[in-house]
Structure formats: structure tokens, C-alpha cells
Amino acid sequence: MKSEVRKAVAETISRYLTEYCEANGTEPLWGEPLVGFADAHDPRFAQLKELVQDSHYLPEDILPGATVVVSYFLPFNKDIAHSNISGELASPEWAFAYMATNDASIGLGEAVCETVRGFGFDAESPKDIKRTEGTIVSRWSQRHIAYIAGLGSFGMNNMLITEKGCCGRFYSVVTALDIEPDQPIDWDNCPYKSHGRCGACMSKCRSGALRPEGFDRHACDKLCNENSHRYNGISVCGKCIVGMPCSFRNPRVI
Ligand code: SF4
Ligand code: SF4
Incomplete structure (x- = not known):
């Protein structure tokens, strides 16, 4: 059943986003999604209260009896990424795609929940x-x-590098699915982390947020706010995830 659920969720996402673009008269904004299943009882969830913030939710807070969190990656269309490579501020296309993703994500989460419910299991959008x-x-x-x-x-750019790269957005829903969850990978896809090679994102970031010793969230946030003034409250930048070797592929060095 696991592969059936993964396929059904991926199909729901593709269909929903295609219809979203058609209904809003925009070019396709996203490529084909990736779907993964997190164990809702993985102790790493509890660790997020220390790693991220102490009021970070547990899956159980969103859906009592949670078993599996369905996580999905929506890669941006390559043209949108290319529009954001040059210039100091985010491109209008990038800001628009970001805003559209925020907008689409609400209905999309509900559509994914409906797909899971269709298999006979409860599901909730956070x-x-x-x-x-x-x-x-x-x-x-x-x-x-x-x-x-x-x-x-x-x-090193603080994004998750998937098999389809890192240039996109992640979302999830919490479910009571009775399937075997996927396991976190135990290697680094980023060649800087594994072999000290690349570092392109750190060179590109003009806020100084990306350094070998770690990510400075406040520096990044400050720069994103510059774009927010320009783009009606949309806090974006994304220069460190476009035009990079990890933008649309996994650059892992073995
Ligand atoms: S640009 Fe290079 S160093 Fe930065 S995250 Fe991507 S692969 Fe790693
Ligand atoms: S989003 Fe912009 S400011 Fe933030 S780390 Fe990436 S390049 Fe730097």
C-alpha cells in the first residue's frame, strides 16, 4: 500500500497545482513533486523543540493518534529559478511564485488529506x-x-537537498496511515559538508548569513525584509538556491 499512497499523493499534488495554474492563468510554476513518509514517533520530532523553538508542534498535537507525516517537495519551474539568479533583490517572478505557493499550499494540503482519507485513514493539515x-x-x-x-x-544554504535539488518548497500533512515510514538518510548530499567542495551558496549570499560555521537566521531575515518592502510583504530572497549545483539535482559526491 505504501507505494500506492505515495503515487496517489504525488498525482493529487500534480493535478491540484496544474489546475491552480490554469485557474489563475499562470504558466506552470512547479515541477513534479517528491513525497516522503516520516515516522510520527521519531524522536527527532521532540528534538525540534530544542533545535527550532520550544513551542514546535509534535505530530500528535495536530492529529491525535498520528502515525505518519506525509512530507512533499514542490520544485519550482526552472525558468522561475533562472529569473532570480542575477540582481541583488529577488526577481518579480520569484516573489510571485513564492506568494502563489503560499496561496496554493492551503488547498493543496486539504487535497492531500482527502487523498489519504480515501485510503481509510485520518489526516490533518497543520x-x-x-x-x-x-x-x-x-x-x-x-x-x-x-x-x-x-x-x-x-x-550549507540551510535548505534540504533532495534528489530533485533544493529549489522549491516543502509542505506536509499529519496522518494515521498504517504504512512503514521512510528513514532519514545518513549521508550528506551537499559536497561542501561531505568533502569541503563547492561553497557557491556562501559566495552568493550578500547578507553574510551563510558561513562555514553555520547559518545566521537573523542576517538572512534582514535581507528578506528588504524584498518584503518591495513585494508587498512577501519576505523572499532565494539567491542561495538558484544557479547552484544543488538547485535542481543532487550534487552528492561519493
Ligand atoms: S551551493 Fe554547494 S555548498 Fe551550497 S548547499 Fe549547494 S552544494 Fe552545498
Ligand atoms: S535567502 Fe538570501 S540572505 Fe538568506 S541565506 Fe540565502 S542568499 Fe543569503
């Missing part, structure tokens, strides 16, 4: 997961959840 007051982190870190779901590993 809600109220935006930054809490006084913090710049979410109560439901989609990238960490995607990591637990085995979709990839963190790169």
Missing part, C-alpha cells in the same frame, strides 16, 4: 504554524520534517 511572536521560526519546520521523511539532507 494550521497556525507561522512564526510565533518574537521569533523568526515556525512551529512546524517543514524542512526538518522533510529530513525526517528521508527526502534529503541539509546543505
Whole structure:
């Protein structure tokens, strides 16, 4: 059943996003998704209360009796990524795609839940997961959840590098699916982390947020706010995930 659920969820996502673009008269904004299954009882969820913030949710907070968190990656269309390579500020196309993804993600989460329910299992979309007051982190870190779901590993750009790269967005729903979850990978897809090679994202970031010793969330946030003034509150940048060797593929060095 696991492969059937994965296929059905991927098909739901593709169909929903195609219809979203048609209904809104936009070019296709996303490529084919990736879908992973995180064990809702994985102890790494509890660790997110320390790693991200102490009010980070557990799957059980979203759906009592949770077993599996379905995580999915929506890669951006390559043209959108290319539009954002040059210039200091985010491109209008990038900001638009970001906003459209936020908009589509709500209905998409419900559509994924419906697909899971169609298999006879409960499912809930996480809600109220935006930054809490006084913090710049979410109560439901989609990238960490995607990591637990085995979709990839963190790169030096603080994004999760999947088999389809890192240039896209992650979302998830919490379910009571009775399937074997996927396992997190135990290697680094980022060649800087594994072999000290690359580092292109650190060279590109003009905020100084990306350094060998770690990610400075506040520096990144400050720069994203510059774009927010330009793009009506849409806090974006993304220069470190476009035009990179990890943008649309896994650059892992073995
Ligand atoms: S640009 Fe290079 S160093 Fe940065 S995350 Fe991608 S692969 Fe790693
Ligand atoms: S999003 Fe922009 S500011 Fe933030 S780390 Fe990437 S390049 Fe730097």
C-alpha cells in the first residue's frame, strides 16, 4: 500500500497545482513533486523543540493518534529559478511564485488529506504554524520534517537537498496511515559538508548569513525584509538556491 499512497499523493499534488495554474492563468510554476513518509514517533520530532523553538508542534498535537507525516517537495519551474539568479533583490517572478505557493499550499494540503482519507485513514493539515511572536521560526519546520521523511539532507544554504535539488518548497500533512515510514538518510548530499567542495551558496549570499560555521537566521531575515518592502510583504530572497549545483539535482559526491 505504501507505494500506492505515495503515487496517489504525488498525482493529487500534480493535478491540484496544474489546475491552480490554469485557474489563475499562470504558466506552470512547479515541477513534479517528491513525497516522503516520516515516522510520527521519531524522536527527532521532540528534538525540534530544542533545535527550532520550544513551542514546535509534535505530530500528535495536530492529529491525535498520528502515525505518519506525509512530507512533499514542490520544485519550482526552472525558468522561475533562472529569473532570480542575477540582481541583488529577488526577481518579480520569484516573489510571485513564492506568494502563489503560499496561496496554493492551503488547498493543496486539504487535497492531500482527502487523498489519504480515501485510503481509510485520518489526516490533518497543520494550521497556525507561522512564526510565533518574537521569533523568526515556525512551529512546524517543514524542512526538518522533510529530513525526517528521508527526502534529503541539509546543505550549507540551510535548505534540504533532495534528489530533485533544493529549489522549491516543502509542505506536509499529519496522518494515521498504517504504512512503514521512510528513514532519514545518513549521508550528506551537499559536497561542501561531505568533502569541503563547492561553497557557491556562501559566495552568493550578500547578507553574510551563510558561513562555514553555520547559518545566521537573523542576517538572512534582514535581507528578506528588504524584498518584503518591495513585494508587498512577501519576505523572499532565494539567491542561495538558484544557479547552484544543488538547485535542481543532487550534487552528492561519493
Ligand atoms: S551551493 Fe554547494 S555548498 Fe551550497 S548547499 Fe549547494 S552544494 Fe552545498
Ligand atoms: S535567502 Fe538570501 S540572505 Fe538568506 S541565506 Fe540565502 S542568499 Fe543569503
